[in-house]
Amino acid sequence: MKAQVESLRTAALGALAELETLKELEEFRVRYLGKKGEVTALLRGMGAVPAEERPAMGQLINQLRSELESALEAKETALSSLQKAAQLKAETLDVTMPGKAQTTGGLHPLNIVLADLIDIFQSMGFDVVDGPEVETDHYCFEALNVPKDHPARDMQDTFYLGENLLLRTQTSAAQIRTMEQRKPPIRIICPGRVFRADEVDATHSPVFHQVEGLVVDKNITMCDLKGVLEQFAHEIYGPDTKVRFRPSFFPFTEPSVEVDVSCSACGGTGCRVCKGNGWIEILGAGMVHPNVLAGCGIDPEVYSGFAFGIGLDRLTTTRYKISDIRLLFENDQRFLEQFNG
Numbered sequence: 001m002k003a004q005v006e007s008l009r010t011a012a013l014g015a016l017a018e019l020e021t022l023k024e025l026e027e028f029r030v031r032y033l034g035k036k037g038e039v040t041a042l043l044r045g046m047g048a049v050p051a052e053e054r055p056a057m058g059q060l061i062n063q064l065r066s067e068l069e070s071a072l073e074a075k076e077t078a079l080s081s082l083q084k085a086a087q088l089k090a091e092t093l094d095v096t097m098p099g100k101a102q103t104t105g106g107l108h109p110l111n112i113v114l115a116d117l118i119d120i121f122q123s124m125g126f127d128v129v130d131g132p133e134v135e136t137d138h139y140c141f142e143a144l145n146v147p148k149d150h151p152a153r154d155m156q157d158t159f160y161l162g163e164n165l166l167l168r169t170q171t172s173a174a175q176i177r178t179m180e181q182r183k184p185p186i187r188i189i190c191p192g193r194v195f196r197a198d199e200v201d202a203t204h205s206p207v208f209h210q211v212e213g214l215v216v217d218k219n220i221t222m223c224d225l226k227g228v229l230e231q232f233a234h235e236i237y238g239p240d241t242k243v244r245f246r247p248s249f250f251p252f253t254e255p256s257v258e259v260d261v262s263c264s265a266c267g268g269t270g271c272r273v274c275k276g277n278g279w280i281e282i283l284g285a286g287m288v289h290p291n292v293l294a295g296c297g298i299d300p301e302v303y304s305g306f307a308f309g310i311g312l313d314r315l316t317t318t319r320y321k322i323s324d325i326r327l328l329f330e331n332d333q334r335f336l337e338q339f340n341g
């Protein structure tokens with residue numbers, strides 16, 4: 001029996017040394033020290049041992065048990081610290097690695113400028129109105145004093161969708177829709193997309209943007225037009241910007257003007273942005289033609305008004321020194337990201 005105890009010790013300690021996981025360790029515990037384990041079996045076998053040897057044998061077996069127990073405990077400690085180390089290694093976090101940047105969306109440069117523009121006109125008491133991009137010949141031309149055979153139609157190459165239906169070439173159509181719906185005093189702006197059959201190049205796009213403006217009331221004069229548009233130009237381009245009114249022609253205004261501002265890139269000395277002449281044209285305007293007022297049921301003997309059409313794309317390209325209008329429409333992230341924040 002003594003030899004049996006001895007060989008169990010050798011076998012058990014040998015097996016323990018080989019164990020690699022905590023699961024195997026648990027199996028070991030059951031196999032040797034469990035209720036039905038091999039050490040317990042030895043104790044059970046004591047009945048066959050002569051009575052005088054029993055105390056010594058009992059002691060021997062108990063010694064083996066506690067020896068195995070403490071060896072098991074030591075192994076358990078060793079295995080769990082190994083396991084912990086492996087886990088830490090697997091979960092290593094390199095805190096010096098660059099993080100994944102969260103990109104936030106931003107406004108398109110046209111919308112940034114439009115928001116400023118709306119702020120400026122709202123602070124002067126203008127409402128913002130909307131109008132359809134698909135218009136009738138009536139609203140886009142006829143009611144704006146441009147009859148079917150009028151040579152001014154050649155100024156704008158129109159996309160026709162049918163005999164009387166077209167993509168609006170100008171936001172001026174909003175003037176008519178507004179005057180049909182509202183009574184003076186009227187102060188509105190109408191921003192929107194317009195369409196012309198133009199060849200695409202650095203300064204032309206078949207789709208671009210205008211902001212129409214209309215003021216109708218009693219005693220509105222050219223002074224009001226100049227005051228409002230000068231104020232607008234100074235707020236957009238800065239108070240030192242020079243503003244120039246040039247005589248021009250539009251069928252729906254009389255008299256008509258075009259408005260230039262001194263080039264913000266060169267201060268008026270001439271550069272690439274202003275094509276060397278020191279001025280940038282930003283809008284067309286004029287006193288609303290009596291025919292237009294009368295056509296909308298507003299008596300031109302009682303009321304007068306002024307209107308203007310601002311080129312939003314030009315305003316944006318000059319403000320940000322964008323050399324090619326196509327950049328505004330291509331949605332290239334690398335371009336658009338420069339306007340965020």
Ligand code: DAH
Nearest residue numbers: 170253284285286307308309
């Ligand atoms: N609609 C004109 C254009 O597209 C711009 C314009 C000029 C609008 C004079 C107006 C205006 O309201 O009064 O060129």
